[in-house]
Amino acid sequence: MKNTSNWVFDLDNTLYKAECGLFDKVHILMGRFIEEKLNLSSGEAQALRSKYYHQYGTTLRGLMIEHKINPDEYLDYVHQINYDVVSANESLKNTIQELKGKKYIFTNANYGHVEKVLEKLKMENIFDGCFDISESDYLPKPHKEIYDSFQKKFNLDNSSTAMFEDLHINLKVPSAMGWETVWVTNNLEYNLNKDVNQQEDIQKIIDEKGYISHVTDNLENFLNNVK
């Protein structure tokens, strides 16, 4: 990663570990929103959430397309959570700060959520830019168009850009664009890639997919080794 001068980070379950449970809280509210809006049972709502997540990339996308849900109403609702489970991470902050070049956040969440998470991580002032889902008219990663919008917004040179992400499917497009890709895995129990259930599967996925340049379960160590 010697030539990297643009460091692109996903936010949720990448800059903090999934084990803290923040995203689980969001998932619960996603289910509750669907229950209330579509008048479904809890089980039906969870099944629909999962279905849309896999079919459209985010639950929100499915709700917008299939049910004409207002995205801001949904995003405000699902982020009414207690952010205290996210702790300050001074050493990761220092590591990111010391990287040479520009650092960006590229997320399927919205700015309100980004601000709250970064405040808890004490990383409010270390990024050069952020691209949230409202910038892409609520089209999420892994749709190709929004990587192009992101790249254009910050005028990134593809050959010196690296992206860090916990959902490996979101690394497919950037790899094709010439970016280096780093899959940041979480404790597998919490991994949203439900196809991953054992360590050997990780290697299998890397070999099969061909779009993952590197894998790590510890972002900070990884960055310290390559910077």
Ligand SMILES: [Mg+2]
């Ligand atoms: Mg993520």
